[in-house]
Amino acid sequence: MSATIIDGKAFAASLRERVGAVAADFARAAGRQAGLTVVLVGEDAASSVYVRSKERASIAANIAGTVHRLPATTTQDELLALVATLNADPAVDGILVQLPLPKQIDSHAIIAAIDPDKDVDGFHPVNAGRLASGLPGFVPCTPLGCLMLLKDRLGSLSGLEAVVVGRSNIVGKPMAQLLLAESCTVTIAHSRTRDLAATVGRSDIVVAAVGVPELVRGAWIKPGATVIDVGINRVTLADGTSKLVGDVAFEEAADVAGAITPVPGGVGPMTIAVLLRNTLVSAYRREGLALDESAL
Numbered sequence: 113m114s115a116t117i118i119d120g121k122a123f124a125a126s127l128r129e130r131v132g133a134v135a136a137d138f139a140r141a142a143g144r145q146a147g148l149t150v151v152l153v154g155e156d157a158a159s160s161v162y163v164r165s166k167e168r169a170s171i172a173a174n175i176a177g178t179v180h181r182l183p184a185t186t187t188q189d190e191l192l193a194l195v196a197t198l199n200a201d202p203a204v205d206g207i208l209v210q211l212p213l214p215k216q217i218d219s220h221a222i223i224a225a226i227d228p229d230k231d232v233d234g235f236h237p238v239n240a241g242r243l244a245s246g247l248p249g250f251v252p253c254t255p256l257g258c259l260m261l262l263k264d265r266l267g268s269l270s271g272l273e274a275v276v277v278g279r280s281n282i283v284g285k286p287m288a289q290l291l292l293a294e295s296c297t298v299t300i301a302h303s304r305t306r307d308l309a310a311t312v313g314r315s316d317i318v319v320a321a322v323g324v325p326e327l328v329r330g331a332w333i334k335p336g337a338t339v340i341d342v343g344i345n346r347v348t349l350a351d352g353t354s355k356l357v358g359d360v361a362f363e364e365a366a367d368v369a370g371a372i373t374p375v376p377g378g379v380g381p382m383t384i385a386v387l388l389r390n391t392l393v394s395a396y397r398r399e400g401l402a403l404d405e406s407a408l
Contacts, residue, residue, distance in 0.1 A: 115369040118261055118340075124381035127260070128173050130408055131388045135174035138395055145176040146395035148206040148232065148388070149198050153191065153217065154184035159210045166208075166384055173388045176203070188217045192225050199227040205398055206232035206391035229398065232390035235282065243289045250390050255287035257382025258319055258340045259294070265338055265371050266317075270295040275311055277301045277328060277359065278321035283342055287319050303327070320359035330364020339365055339372040342379050 139145045148170050152163045163179055170177025180194060191209070198207050207230045213219045223231075228238035234252040242249030262269060274296040278284035284300060291298045301311045303322055312318055312332040320328045321342035333339060343359030358375035366372050373379055389408045396403035 115339075115366040116265075116371040117366075118265055118338075118371050118373045118378060120257070120261060120373055120378040121381045123261060123264060124257075124385040127382075127385040127408070128169065128388060131175075131385070131392055132173040134403070134408065135388075135392050135395075138392065138399075138401070139174060141401055142395070142399045144203060145174060146205050146392050147176040147178065147203045148208065148391040149178045149180065149201075149204050151180045151182065151191070151194060151198075151207070151209045153182045153186050153210070154214050156212065159212075163210055166387065169384050169388060170391075173392075175388055175391055178204075184214050186214070186217070188221065191217055191222055195222065195225045199225075199230065204230060205395040206230055206387075208233050208387070230394060232387060232394055234286065234390070240281070240286070243286055246293060250394070251290065252282055252286045253383045253386035253390065254283050254321075254342060254379060255290055256390075257386045258287060258342065258379055259290045260386070261340060261373065261379070261382065262317060262338060263294075268294075269317070271297075272316040273297045273299075273314060274317035274319070275299045275301055275315040276319045276321065277305075277308070277312065278319075278323070278342070280321065283321040287321065291317070291319075308332070318360075322359050324359055325357050326359070326361040328360040328365065330361050330366075330368050333365050333368040335368055336370040337368075339369045340379060341373050341375050344375060344380060 135146055150163050167177045167179055198204050207226050209222050223235045228236045231239055231250050234250040239249040274291045276284050276288045279300055279302045288298050288300050309332040317338050319340045325345040325347050341358035341360040345357050346354050347357055348354050356376055393405055
């Protein structure tokens with residue numbers, strides 16, 4: 113293996129430490145802690161684990177973390193009423209409604225009901241429009257975490273050719289917008305791209321976020337390219353055990369790439385760290401206090 117391993121776990125720990133220090137400054141200046149409220153509807157096992165992680169991380173970063181746990185039978189109107197209450201609560205700087213939601217609830221309607229200035233997940237259409245227009249807003253946590261890892265590794269991204277494999281509203285599209293803002297030449301590819309191997313093969317930066325285990329092969333990677341693997345897929349092995357793999361065939365790609373994120377331990381830890389960062393930025397903005405956001 114010749115590639116440098118990009119340690120997202122270590123970077124995320126450093127970011128959480130910086131957020132915690134600035135959050136303590138905020139509490140002294142504002143007379144209150146920054147506040148993040150997470151809403152969990154139902155008992156999806158993966159969501160429950162993720163929400164507990166967010167709760168612990170908030171406390172460790174000097175951010176007041178609150179979780180509303182609602183039954184799976186909650187109606188859309190009941191959830192909208194809770195969102196309206198949180199929108200109006202001055203102690204709440206960030207609102208996150210954990211997805212997926214039960215089938216009786218329209219997730220698009222819920223996301224659209226969140227105050228865009230408290231939408232620390234960056235999913236609201238207003239924040240998507242702000243990102244596309246180059247205006248201040250909130251960016252989805254996973255792609256912003258990917259950008260942080262890229263800039264830490266490469267410095268300036270200007271002029272580099274980048275491919276984003278995946279076109280979701282949560283990762284693929286905002287990732288492409290972020291790379292455009294860094295003056296990259298960006299291609300958005302996906303599982304139906306006719307010659308995906310050639311598209312990947314000419315790219316200095318590869319961000320794989322398509323949700324297909326090991327779709328991107330090592331032979332596709334341009335020698336020396338930087339590979340960011342967003343995928344987290346559990347696959348069953350021949351002996352009946354299972355393991356987590358990304359959207360990139362890691363061992364193959366690591367022999368060719370200049371740098372690569374592992375799965376797990378790459379992009380995953382960045383998501384919660386960036387969520388805390390976005391919450392703190394929201395708190396500073398809402399209180400009208402000065403903050404060098406580039407330092408976070």
